[in-house]
Amino acid sequence: MHPKALIDHCAELIAQTLTFAHPADATVSQYCREQRSLGSRERPLLADAVYALLREKPLLEWLLKKLPAPKALPSAGHKAPRPAKGAKPAPAPSAKARALALLALRQQTEFLAQAATAEELVWLDACRALEASPPADQPAACRHGLPDWLAAALQAELGDGFDALVAALKESAPLDLRVNPLKAKRAAVEQQLQDAGIASVPTPYSPWGLRLATKPALQKLPCYLDGSIEVQDEGSQLLALLLDAKRHELVIDFCAGAGGKTLALGAAMRNTGRLYAFDNSAHRLEALQPRLQRSGLSNVHPMAIAHERDARLDRLVGKADRVLVDAPCSGLGTLRRSPDLKWRQSEAGIAELAALQARILESAARLVKPGGRLVYATCSLLPQENEAVAAAFSAAQRDFVALPAGELLQRAGVESADRLVRGDYLRLWPHLHASDGFFAAVWQRKA
Numbered sequence: 253m254h255p256k257a258l259i260d261h262c263a264e265l266i267a268q269t270l271t272f273a274h275p276a277d278a279t280v281s282q283y284c285r286e287q288r289s290l291g292s293r294e295r296p297l298l299a300d301a302v303y304a305l306l307r308e309k310p311l312l313e314w315l316l317k318k319l320p321a322p323k324a325l326p327s328a329g330h331k332a333p334r335p336a337k338g339a340k341p342a343p344a345p346s347a348k349a350r351a352l353a354l355l356a357l358r359q360q361t362e363f364l365a366q367a368a369t370a371e372e373l374v375w376l377d378a379c380r381a382l383e384a385s386p387p388a389d390q391p392a393a394c395r396h397g398l399p400d401w402l403a404a405a406l407q408a409e410l411g412d413g414f415d416a417l418v419a420a421l422k423e424s425a426p427l428d429l430r431v432n433p434l435k436a437k438r439a440a441v442e443q444q445l446q447d448a449g450i451a452s453v454p455t456p457y458s459p460w461g462l463r464l465a466t467k468p469a470l471q472k473l474p475c476y477l478d479g480s481i482e483v484q485d486e487g488s489q490l491l492a493l494l495l496d497a498k499r500h501e502l503v504i505d506f507c508a509g510a511g512g513k514t515l516a517l518g519a520a521m522r523n524t525g526r527l528y529a530f531d532n533s534a535h536r537l538e539a540l541q542p543r544l545q546r547s548g549l550s551n552v553h554p555m556a557i558a559h560e561r562d563a564r565l566d567r568l569v570g571k572a573d574r575v576l577v578d579a580p581c582s583g584l585g586t587l588r589r590s591p592d593l594k595w596r597q598s599e600a601g602i603a604e605l606a607a608l609q610a611r612i613l614e615s616a617a618r619l620v621k622p623g624g625r626l627v628y629a630t631c632s633l634l635p636q637e638n639e640a641v642a643a644a645f646s647a648a649q650r651d652f653v654a655l656p657a658g659e660l661l662q663r664a665g666v667e668s669a670d671r672l673v674r675g676d677y678l679r680l681w682p683h684l685h686a687s688d689g690f691f692a693a694v695w696q697r698k699a
């Protein structure tokens with residue numbers, strides 16, 4: 253496709269993304285499905301434009317305000333892209349969306365030389381110069397790329413560490429794998445990957461993990477097809493290690509979703525006992541099925557529940573050896589992968605989530621038997637969804653005693669576990685641990 257047509261698609265896709273009606277990855281996939289003239293060669297550029305915009309939105313909007321784009325846009329001497337047969341025509345993008353697309357792709361000079369007009373190229377040079385030497389009154393958001401409410405919350409949380417977090421959030425997340433101990437040993441999988449031309453190293457903390465330097469397609473590799481590996485961030489692996497599910501136990505993954513942690517728990521139980529995978533989304537649980545088949549696990553029982561107080565849970569009250577609550581959360585610990593989340597969340601939304609998290613935790617706790625273990629986890633960076641929920645639970649539930657996550661992880665074979673905790677809580681940060689941001693609190697029910 254000619255770059256002049258492709259930049260129009262970038263602009264239209266950016267306009268659709270900025271409505272924040274759907275997650276950015278879903279918007280990109282949907283757009284590429286609808287626009288059948290877009291092939292695999294065009295998609296990476298479209299995704300680059302969208303993700304650069306989401307990461308740097310305040311800076312790009314500030315540049316556009318300071319240096320308005322040339323007026324002749326968008327019909328600057330080129331024709332709208334012709335749709336493939338049967339495909340929808342690309343709508344004419346707005347001038348603002350086109351300017352944002354050009355700015356989002358400002359590093360891709362070869363592409364822009366063909367996609368942009370002569371006036372736009374001059375304007376882009378001026379934008380680059382302003383970006384390189386910004387005035388002293390440039391808003392701080394241009395540097396950190398966060399909405400003000402979130403920047404203030406993270407600054408309060410991290411103090412001097414805030415800048416390091418901002419730098420880490422601009423990097424792309426590594427690709428981590430969890431080796432399924434039922435099927436293979438980590439060193440053997442590392443060698444298989446090496447033989448397939450894929451370099452990996454053991455993850456620093458999780459004894460199950462391998463970290464890849466690149467992002468190769470894995471789906472056709474024998475070790476993927478036979479269930480020896482799953483894609484899973486090291487932080488998620490550590491949550492499963494914290495629950496420390498054992499053979500023959502009754503274990504509940506209360507918010508199992510597509511089952512990333514369920515699979516790790518089932519393997520830790522050596523495919524024995526009973527592992528219930530609950531979720532209020534039957535659709536998400538369905539995605540667990542093919543993964544279960546590859547994993548070789550037969551001890552997992554997925555069950556869609558209506559809500560956290562579903563009456564079908566009553567028969568399990570006081571029965572479970574271990575319960576994991578991987579709670580629905582803002583997901584702000586995954587901003588490297590999903591930068592749109594920072595624009596789709598709000599302070600009011602966080603307060604609603606915290607109330608839901610408390611309700612789910614309270615209900616799930618009923619299922620823990622005397623002497624059993626309860627883990628509450630999120631992939632949020634914010635104390636409202638983390639320490640505050642855990643502290644309120646501890647204060648209200650005198651039957652549960654908090655346990656130190658660091659010691660438990662060390663006992664589960666995690667090296668340098670003391671680096672992963674703040675007080676009794678697990679607290680993972682992208683800038684400190686190269687994983688997604690995670691929180692976990694652990695309790696034992698009094699015997």
Ligand SMILES: C[S@@+](CC[C@H](N)C(=O)[O-])C[C@H]1O[C@@H](n2cnc3c(N)ncnc32)[C@H](O)[C@@H]1O
Pocket residue numbers: 488506507508509510511512513514530531532533536557559560578579580581612
């Ligand atoms: C953080 S995600 C779980 C991710 C999953 N554990 C994994 O490792 O892939 C949170 C899940 O909670 C589910 N959820 C939301 N509200 C719930 C409720 N009231 N009861 C049970 N699950 C709920 C969501 O559908 C979502 O799948």
